[in-house]
């Protein structure tokens with residue numbers, strides 16, 4: 001009993017100390033936050049209550065708030081979370097400060113959740129590690145290498161068409177999203193790791209489920225302060241859920257790396273791949289032989305490609321199909337361009353040269369990414385104080401590069417809710433700030449896979465549109481972008497496919 005009293009007092013002192021620290025942090029954030037334009041919040045929880053809505057509602061909220069503050073003449077807005085300041089540059093010009101920084105490249109705290117999975121990979125890493133890995137990996141995305149992936153793009157896109165044929169024959173409604181999802185998974189696995197997983201045939205793919213589960217959990221984590229406490233995270237069972245997902249994710253790539261390594265060592269892999277079409281993993285394995293990348297480095301980079309390249313491309317391609325379904329005249333023009341550049345055979349391969357000549361399709365893909373950005377926003381956690389548009393933002397704040405806000409800027413994009421690929425005619429692009437359109441971000445941390453993904457999408461969309469007329473089976477806003485790590489459609493992409501003859 002005599003021992004219990006000092007234990008209890010020490011415990012109480014610790015709690016009080018912790019509460020005092022939290023109080024000081026909240027005070028500091030409230031002080032800086034009060035100097036920056038933003039919605040009113042209460043002293044303790046700031047604007048937290050505004051974030052307790054459906055994840056489709058969040059995108060709309062960001063766009064409406066941004067519009068309101070821009071109309072009041074501001075080029076920056078902020079939200080206050082308990083002890084956290086979230087700052088949003090509202091224009092291409094103001095976002096340049098963060099995009100052009102070569103030192104402020106650390107991702108926001110939401111990415112802490114990705115640490116156990118891809119913490120050392122390009123997407124999340126910083127400093128010398130990031131710099132040296134980026135330099136090593138960049139040549140894998142060189143034009144000459146990208147051409148080598150066209151066989152895979154074409155083969156898997158043709159399988160996608162085959163999988164969808166039964167729906168055009170029966171006239172049944174189909175949700176395109178899961179079909180596109182499995183096709184891009186097959187493509188990224190084969191191009192990243194040289195392995196066929198056949199997800200288009202095996203619908204119950206555990207990896208797909210784990211990626212989905214991890215993304216959903218990340219969103220819960222971002223807006224649920226209870227999960228930020230490691231003890232509560234563990235006691236409430238979140239840690240177990242996270243570990244189970246991590247096990248599936250790591251096992252999937254780990255098994256593929258082991259298989260590929262064995263194939264390379266036995267010389268079997270060379271029978272199937274020429275130097276020109278070597279996949280990302282083989283390229284990195286050959287670097288590993290010169291002791292550049294460790295086993296764990298390799299897994300994290302491969303997982304980063306799988307994560308960074310799969311869901312993003314799926315989302316982008318799905319929304320492109322939705323936009324084409326709702327804009328038949330645009331779809332018709334895509335079809336005409338395809339016939340002109342690639343010929344009339346709907347089953348012919350699309351070559352690298354042809355893909356580069358599909359200028360109208362290029363504009364369609366861009367406009368689709370403008371209207372619904374596949375990645376709604378990326379954050380930077382400031383290491384040092386930064387001044388943006390005259391406002392002082394303290395270290396520890398999160399500054400967002402938010403395509404979802406920049407692509408909806410009424411001052412730049414006339415009627416931003418309208419789908420109009422001609423916004424990307426060269427003379428129109430010349431009128432805008434380069435950072436008004438940033439679906440792949442920009443600056444030194446920009447997306448390394450952007451050219452790869454655009455070519456991949458061009459081939460997939462070409463095969464779909466050459467074979468089927470895509471018609472919508474719901475109104476445009478009956479499926480909405482979710483505010484998750486990617487903006488997947490809330491109700492899929494419900495369409496009817498009509499065979500083109």
Ligand code: HEM
Nearest residue numbers: 122123308309312313316374375440441445447448449453
């Ligand atoms: C439509 C498809 C895609 C979109 C919209 C997209 C978007 C993005 C964005 C917004 C970033 C963050 C940049 C930043 O923090 O400033 C990023 C980074 C990255 N993306 Fe993509 N991405 C796509 C496809 C791909 C593909 C296909 C790959 C790989 C095959 C890939 C690999 C990466 C990697 C490795 C990074 C981290 C780069 C670094 O920090 O050095 N992405 N991407």
